[in-house]
Amino acid sequence: MVVREAVTNAEKGALLFEAFFPNKPVESAVPENPAYPPPRWAHSDITDAQIHRALKKMKPYKATSRGTPPNSVMIYNGDLLVPHLAPLFRATSTLHHYPAAWAVKDVDSFW
Numbered sequence: 001m002v003v004r005e006a007v008t009n010a011e012k013g014a015l016l017f018e019a020f021f022p023n024k025p026v027e028s029a030v031p032e033n034p035a036y037p038p039p040r041w042a043h044s045d046i047t048d049a050q051i052h053r054a055l056k057k058m059k060p061y062k063a064t065s066r067g068t069p070p071n072s073v074m075i076y077n078g079d080l081l082v083p084h085l086a087p088l089f090r091a092t093s094t095l096h097h098y099p100a101a102w103a104v105k106d107v108d109s110f111w
Helices: 009-020 048-057 071-076 078-094
Strands: none
Touching: 048 071, 048 078, 071 078
């Protein structure tokens, strides 16, 4: 291992870049025909019961984020909401699509 001394910020940046982003290897370490083990379980869509269990674990007087109703709304109205939410959640899996608006962290931009 060669020890180099970096004095300027540019030299320090270059050393850090080399340390965190080394050159790609000449040859791949992945074998030509890799043999993967079979999946341990088959994928299954989320069930209504799983959603009910998740609702029961929520803290009632907290909100999922600023500007949203408290979790108690979901908890105490789960019987009414789950029949509508479950098909939406299952559709994300079936269609392989996760709406971008669901990933928004800033609630004000969502509404």
